[in-house]
Amino acid sequence: MMADNKKSAKRSKGRPDAGSKGVGRDALIVAARELLQDLPPAQVTASAIARHAGGDPALVRYYFGNREALLLEVAKTIGKEASAMPPDNGDPLDMLTQFIHATFRFTRSARNMQRLMLDELDSTSSPEMRASLREWNRGPVDFYANLKSIDKDGDLSxxxxxxxxxxxxxxxxxxxTGSPLVEMLVPEGTDMDALAKDYEAFVEDLLLNGLKKR
Structure with a gap:
């Protein structure tokens, strides 16, 4: 009986049970990311993440300490995929075009990521987490700043x-994130994937024409 109590005590501190064998750290990150495609961050709880991954909620504490740290890892993982090194040379207009499209791909692959940062991670009290988020969000700003520095021909205003x-x-x-409103404004049966491509092309044209020096 005492052995059973010790086992339960250890498990309550975050030790996963036998049924969670095979569900590791990466599986939890993938599960959280998949849930964020369909659910607002507030509904992506530790229990929901673990259940989606096929494991025990204790796994979140075991691998990350808490849900906030897990969601930060999700943000960092997606951020690495979407990041681009500030350019040293090249055609600034072409690079700007590519970066606009990369941003659209990012928002499609991380449906609720901006909302996650605003609703959940922006309120964190951890200096380390805030520093990580700031570093990640500085990447695009630095990229755009470097476009100006390599624009030797003055193509950009x-x-x-x-x-x-x-x-x-x-x-x-x-x-x-505003797809319900978009769908309400277009005719019923509209191909939303085709509409998304048309919208992306519209934004590219809008921004490039607005930034080209006249």
């Missing part, structure tokens, strides 16, 4: 890199 980042993120993200 002067712009604020921070404002451009906020504009591109907002424009691309709302089409995804």
């Amino acid at each position: 002067d712009f604020n890199p921070l404002f451009l980042h906020l504009a591109v993120i907002g424009i691309s993200d709302f089409f995804v």
Whole structure:
């Protein structure tokens, strides 16, 4: 009996049970990311993540300490996929075009990521987490700033890199997170995938024409 009590005590501190064998750290990150495609961050609980991964909620504590740390790892994982090194050379207009499309791909692959940062991670009290988030979000701003520095022919008009980042993120993200409104405004039966491509092309044209020096 005492042995059973010790086993339960250990498990309550985060030790996963035998039924969770095979569900590791990466599986929890994947599960959380998949849930964030369909659910707002508040509904992506530790229990929901573990259940989606096929394991015990104790796994979240075992591998990450808490749900907040797990969601930060999800953000960092997606951020690495979407990040691009600030350019040293190249055609600034072409690189700007590619980066706009990369941002759209990011928002599609991480449907609720911006909302996650605003609703959940922005309120964290951990200096380490706040520093990680700031570093990740500085990437696009630095990318746009470097576009200005390599624009030797003056193809681009002067712009604020921070404002451009906020504009591109907002424009691309709302089409995804605001899909219920978009669907309400278009005819019933509209091909939403085709509409998304048309919208992306529209935004590319809008931004490039707005940033080209006249």
